[in-house]
Amino acid sequence: MASSDVPPKLFAAQEPIFPKRVSGKFRNLKWIIMIVTLGIYYVTPWIRWDRGPNLPDQAVLVDIAGRRFFFFWIEIWPHEFYFVAGLLIMAGLGLFLFTSALGRVWCGYTCPQTVWTDLFYTVERWIEGDRNARLRLWEAKWDFRKWRLRVTKWIVWLMIALATGGAWVFYFADAPTLLLDLVTGQAAFVAYGTIAFLTVATFIFGGFLREQVCIYMCPWPRIQSAMMDEHSITVAYRDWRGEDRGKGKNREGLGDCIDCNACVNVCPVGIDIRDGQQMECITCALCIDACDEIMDRTGRERGLIDYLALTDEANERAGNPKVSTRRHILRPRTLIYTFLWSLVGVGLVVALFIRPDIDITVAAVRNPQFVTLSDGSIRNTYDVRIRNMGGGNATFHIGVTSDAAFDVSLEGTDGLTVDVPADATQLQRVYVIAPPDSPAADGERTDLRIWVEEGSENTRAHQDTAFFGRGL
Amino acid sequence: MTDQKETNLLPDDPETTGHSWDGIQEFNNPLPRWWLWCFYISIVWGVIYTIAYPAWPMISGATPGLLGYSSRALVAEDIAHYDALNADLRTQITEVELTAVTRDNMPELYNFAIQGGAATFATWCSQCHGRGANGVQAAGYPSLLDDDWLWGGSVEEIEATIAHGIRTEDDPDTHWSEMTAFEGFLSDEEIGQVVNYVRRISDQEADATLAAAGENVFLDNCAACHGDDAMGDRVLGAPNLTDRIWLFGGSAAAIEEIVRNSRFGVMPAWSGRLSDAEVRATAIYVHSLGGGE
Secondary structure (H helix, E strand, O other): OOOOOOOOOOEEOOOOOOOOOOOOHHHHHHHHHHHHHHHHHHHHHHOEOOOOOOOOOEOEEEEOOOOEEEEOOEEEOHHHOHHHHHHHHHHHHHHHHHHHHHOOHHHHHHOHHHHHHHHHHHHHHHHHOOHHHHHHHHHOOOOHHHHHHHHHHHHHHHHHHHHHHHHHHHOOOOHHHHHHHHHHOOOOHHHHHHHHHHHHHHHHHHHHHOHHHHHHHOOHHHHHHHHOOOOOOEEEEOHHHHOOOOOOOOOOOOOOOOOOOHHHHOOOOOOOHHHOOOOOOOOOOHHHHHHHHHHHHOOOOOOOEEEEOHHHHHHHHOOOOOOOHHHHHOOHHHHHHHHHHHHHHHHHHHHHHHOOOEEEEEEEEOOOOOEEOOOOOEEEEEEEEEEEOOOOOEEEEEEEEOOOOOEEEEOOEOOOEEEEOOOEEEEEEEEEEEOOOOHHHHOOEEEEEEEEEEOOOOEEEEEEEEEEOOOO | OHHHHHHHHOOOOOOEEEEEEOOEEEEOOOEEHHHHHHHHHHHHHHHHHHHHOOOOEEOOEEOOOOOOOOHHHHHHHHHHHHHHHHHHHHHHHHHOOHHHOOOOOOHHHHHHHHHHHHHHHHHHHHHHHOOOOOOEOOOOEOOOOOOOOOOOOOHHHHHHHHHHOEOOOOOOOOEOOOOOOOEOOEOHHHHHHHHHHHHHHOOOOOOHHHHHHHHHHHHHHOHHHHOOOOOOEOOOOEOOOOOOOOOOOOOHHHHHHHHHHOOOOOEOOOOOOOOHHHHHHHHHHHHOOOOOO
16 A cells, blocks of 8 residues: 555656676577578578479569468469458467466567567677676776677667668569669669668567567567466466575575575566566566576575466465476367367468369359340350469369350450469450240340360369349 | 566566555556657647648538638549540541551450440440349330341441430431321221231231231331331331330330331430540440441
């Protein structure tokens, strides 16, 4: 309870955080993940992939103007957007799975905000020194040395930010060409605008806002709390082992915690993990590394700070042995998530392999439903969109199958074949004509199937539609 | 710094604002100060924005803003931009033979004509001919989808019809013909006979005796325009009477009404209102709808 009559402040200044360098197995894991994720991000647009003369040779390319998405040997057309939807569902289920099993593991290791902030902290440490040096610099006057260090740091940050924004646009155009255009000032305004925006955003988010993004801006931690349960793994302090904490050689009545503040000093979000679970904690596990090092040095058992589930506290307080992490993770909930995740994944892979190289969409022209011709025959019109998703130019044969007899003809050409260039779509008007007074001409509705066949490869696609007669 | 934080965040003793309502207390979780700054910045931004851009509603429009931004001007700019891009195609379409513009022959020009023609058609033609170009059956608005043409269905003939219209008084090149109203010229009996004859030759139910008698009435009075075989004459715009397509309906009553009083429609000439390029594109579009010859 606030004891004074002065009303509490409604706004708090951001408290500066100076995380100390730490080493250990989780720190190493984070280094590896940082190198892999940043490597993927910066290098991917430069990978080449030969698709023949008609298609771009960039392995991963989001071609918005051409409405294609290229991913190595996979080419996604706009009508196949369900693949993207499937990937998003997998991403969602994957986050459910990892959150229910491992808590905020995404936040701690792979979130771009975490990875770039970590990178920016690394730069800061190189230029300004470790925790104590940075603390002193923070409090120092703005003399020449402070300006020199700060400006150097900001320039390096800006260069990283520029590379970040720059890498992003390469996913949307041929990377070597775009780079040349960017350098010679000939690229589109949107490219420069995107780079500028992402550069500024990276610089501010990674350099200054940092943990504020996680605490105040990101919706994901709020959603996560609904998905964690008492078996989810989080970073926690074994206070039943550590308390009462205390410094000094005389350990009478004291626990294992020597109150060295190593865990607090390394924390990138500025909390004390010994206070229990906190909203700010992104479970980066750096405090585990820091504490383990101290425990090793003082000859105590590791794991005073450890990956623990909520149930472990009651369990271990009662004197029971530690429950293995694997037993926490393997439980019906996570198994169901895994099953669903795999189900969608297998479905997508199967869909990817069975999809043909050609595809059609039939839009029956229903204004009017039918046209009466001079001799009394009845004509229906269909707009058939043929997509040639194979690598080369192709000739397609159009046909109709139905129980009733129909004549078929095509707009603008005498035969029943259509040439479609490689990687292109062709709209073809197809006329289906029922002879005068035939059952289809006089009837209400006759089912029919429109086929498209490519001779050389013997690939075909079809769509079912209906023929409307006069309905006598 | 750290010490203070520790005491604040002890689970048993969270800092509260000191407010208490019926025993319900409020944790003290102050917003970050940069949040407040963002709020101030957005206020400043809002003020600057309303000065720079059109914003405040006045009696005869909004304040124009210092930057002179106008979404209408941008649209006009866009239209001018694409007009300039299409200038070559527009010139080309007025110069080429219309019959040469096919998908295989000149794909780009063909596509331009189909897209542009469709837009022109939707704007100017669909009021009578319908959005689907099917006209209004049996009500005098012809379908442009079928293979029956009063004034010809080749792309050039369609272009001539669009450009000069039908029975447009102030266009010397318009299609012009009027069917005689036979009320008074023919007796009621003769009218009955010729109606039955027309029903018979178009494969509809008819009285055989009357129809047989009607043949001579037809040859004497109607064949001059519709032809001895009643197949019509496109020079005169006389319809084919033997087919299944009836502009004003094929029932006995409908045919009798036409014989007695005559009926015909009108269509405006578009050459003055639409550019040559638009007329020609529309001709190509209409020709592509299924009835083109």
